[in-house]
Amino acid sequence: MSSPLSDVKILRVSAVLQACADQLAVLGNIIPNTSTGKTVMEDDVGLVMESQRAAEHHPKAHEAMQELHISHRELNRTLVESPLFHENMAKVQRDRQFVAEVIKDILAELQEKGTFHSLLKAAEEEKKRRAHLQEIIAREEEGRLRTKALQKQLVDIRKEKTVELQSREELTAHLKDQLQEIKVKTSLEKKYVKSSTDLLVYQGEKLNTQKEKELEEEIRLLQEQLEEEKRVHTEMKSFLKEHQTRLGEKLEYWMERYEKDMEDKQQELNTLNINKANNVTMLQNLARKYRACEQVIIEDRLEKENLCKQLAKEQMERDAATKIQSWWRGTLVRKCLGPYKKGKKAKSKGSKKGKGKGKKK
Known part of the structure; x- marks a missing residue:
């Protein structure tokens, strides 16, 4: 959630959005039915520039306005290149009305609350609508390919x-x-x-x-x-x-x-078609199970390899620590350091004992 804008920023953004709304209103009145699309593109560029200058004061507003303008710009380019010009111009009018309503809602929200949540909501709804259209197109393409395969199979059976x-x-x-x-x-x-x-x-x-x-x-x-x-x-x-x-x-x-x-x-043909559909479903389920098992095996193998590496590393560390400890103890013993250090009295007693033993012999 964004914080409310200051009064100065609200006035600036409101002025720019009001100018955009006026331009859209003028654009709706001047677009003829036989237009080539040039006026729409020029006004769209002016609208994008004004909206970008107005949204520079807030990052989220700038991102949402960019999404709306990109969608609007792609739509206009498609309308110019399409042979169905009258239908395209009608769609331009609908999109212009949509943008005008969005700007109207933003102006009302800025004046009442000082925020622009309606702009973010409109951009999110536009994204969802475009994703839904892409999903519909993908399903239609898949159905077309399946229809072609069934038609080919029908031709073979007829032969x-x-x-x-x-x-x-x-x-x-x-x-x-x-x-x-x-x-x-x-x-x-x-x-x-x-x-x-x-x-x-x-x-x-x-x-x-x-x-x-x-x-x-x-x-x-x-x-x-x-x-x-x-x-x-x-x-x-x-x-x-x-x-x-x-x-x-x-x-x-x-x-x-x-x-x-x-x-x-x-x-028999009908039965074979039903069996084929059942086999396709079974193969898909087996493929999913195989992918799941393969993923589990890969993860288990990686876990075992990591465990072997960890055990080998710990063994090397223990061997290195043992060697270091042996070397250090040997150093302490050879140089008489630490607990192996001998005092002067101890040395003298040792020497006397040594002499006494020598005499007894």
Whole structure:
């Protein structure tokens, strides 16, 4: 929280802000619908210079005014370069009204409280709005990329189903050709049987003119043979009709199976899409867990390395301290310093004892 400004600074800042508000009002009246944007840029530069001079007396106010002017300047540059000029000019008017309202609030706050919190609040709201717009743009880009991937996958599936449909159509055409061949064969057999029967009848009639009595028995036999041929013909005809019916049933069966296979493949495709989405989610969760475990392992490894270094350092320090203490004790012993220092009396007693021992020997 900033402290209130002095009366002199309040008057100065209020005068500058009032001048800015007047310039914005004039700017709103002079901007035409067919303007090229030059007047907007010039007035914007004048507004920025006046606001900077007014905000020099306080650092936070200066920073907030800079944020507002940078945003306003970027917006004007975008409007000048955009082909949608009329929409841009309408947006300029809205931004001008926003800045005018902000200045109005600042003037009211300066006159009542001597502070400029409304300016900082407006700058913070503008930052949040720009961050929200950037987040929306990022989400739209991600959705666009995912849509492209799904479209590509759909094209591949359509190609695969087209190839399968062509193979089914070729099989149907082959079955139709077989049916046509069977029909032709049946027709030829009928013609053959008929021609054979006519020939036999003709021979019988010719023989009957010569040997009517002798060939009555033969005629009867021939009639029996004719009846047998007719029966065979009837059976063959019924067999061919039955075979044709079976082929028709097979054709209907294959058509139903084709439709059923298409439905099953569509269900499999839907299941695969669902499984793919679940696998993507599972992979993302595993990736997050892996990153967390990897971070824990790295931290544990660093902690162990630091502990080993610390232990090695402490061991070296203990070894160095032991060596120093040994050297110092040796120095004290050799030079008879500290607790190892010998007095004069002690030396004399020692010498007498030494002499006494020598005499005893």
